Amino acid sequence: MTRRSRDVNPSDSPPTMNGGGTINDIARLAGVSKKTVSRVINRSPLVQQETREKIEALIREVGYVPDPMARGLAFRKSFLIGMVYDNPNAQYIVNMQEGALDSLRGSGFELVVHPCDSKSDDYIDGVRHFVLQQRLHGVILVPRVSEDSALVEMLQQVGCRYARIAAVSLDEPARMIATNDRQGAVEVANYLESLGHRHIGLITGPQRYLSTRERGAGFLQALAKRGLELPATHVVEGGYTFESGVACAEKLLALEPRPTAIFTLNDEMAAGVYKAAFRMGLSIPEQLSVVGFDDSPLAARLWPSLSSVRLPIRDMGSFAAAMLIAADGEARSVPLIAPHLVVRESCQSPV
Template structure:
């Protein structure tokens, strides 16, 4: 007869409990334990409570990959990203985990370099090896139509997070970056600023395009033109913000306000202003975008456009958990300006 599995006693080498251990100790079948793990209604309440208590006592955690094999589907949600801002990615993960907690699904992440010639093939391998239930596409990879086409070709559901709608409504979470940037323009003009500069993100990022065009259009609607010399492209990083600020603040005639495409670049402006003895906001008003934790930690606290990244992650993951064929609509996350102490009327 085959040896019975057992949970190690004190002093024995530790071994993770298995579903067979739980079934044996609870005096039920392995199938019953499996039904309880997957929230099946075909189990008596007293049996469910007994087995769940036992699982907690022995620290049993179901393996999502094994469950996927048993049910011919995966219990894994993937998040694919190529983004230089670490806090943005962390907040997106937190939001996804908020949704997945208690659902039986787990989150796996795949950072990639979208400029690499074989990055789409690497994403394909990741998705197929993990047998993903669905994929969250985070900017900038969400803007790549070839990547979305590949996922559709292999039959994997996905959700794209982007500044504008790029796909079928049921596959989109739109962040409306143009509207957020327009609100910044209106705010700076209301303070009396007319000599305004802008530090943009990379020109091949859709978010950068939308923020730049939204800002310029809103200023022009109020009779303010942004000269080419007042626009500097950077890379959404602190270091690139420093370099851009040195260009804008190194001349004889400095702008009275700078709008930065994200908070990391705004922090770079703070660094250069401090070194040059330029007072924020008395001599220079600064506005960022994202309202990351960094915004409230700078001194003076940074006025910034809030786009709730954590909520975006929650919504994206929730869309992937909807049953196949269930009606899904395009989701929106609206930005709004958070006014702090980094701006005042020009001196």
């Protein structure tokens, strides 16, 4: 019969140090126990602020860093935060990663990423293997995998903490960042109608994305409130990619009467509309107004610059990472995401 080793309390097994000195040196200089130093290193809320500041000052002065291997053994996990995504927009993912790194910098945690295909039958098994192999401290779920209840149930079963980012709230506040996408789409509808546009086209993302359904419904319902009903021919499903934006715009711009404005549910597809308009000899905004969503760096680089709904993607990644590395019992504020339209040069009243 094999004997199971008893669980190790992290505070009972403080990490060793591989810089200038040891944890014993810091404890002796600070006049505290090794357990107290370990709690400061591991961001425990159970240390008085004055003591914490004193120990942190000594850590900087002596110049040592915790040994990550020893910390992992003590905690029976690695100091890694995972990011799982299935998103065709590369810039969106880059911005999300940069935000997560903003929060992790200096914390002792590192970020590892796991792209996946959520349409694959075994993708949840692949995420499970990733979580268990890396012994993740927690995982950031990016749309659209964040919308998958089966994936969340698996993470709960294996005991991995998570932070979900989605267009609406799908979970407890401590695990959820809701981006309120519908609000931004409503603002676009009101703006285009106020300019006098009556023939409007809409390029959506894939319908399996919650963001598509929220943004599209918000836009159409807001137009309806202002007395505008879009014909089915004026709503075309894209793939959140540049190429799909070109193809969808060509369909819309072949209609009679031609739309005087097109709203795309992300900026990549809006750039595709620019290309289609150029091919057809249409000038923006004189003959066609265009609005995107996300306000990615691309929006300001297009010519004329693109009006787009600003979604603070980098902040969203930062908030999610901060949720995961917060100490148990630590008070956490729920971030409020409020998308809003940034008006640039791509829109004007129809001629």
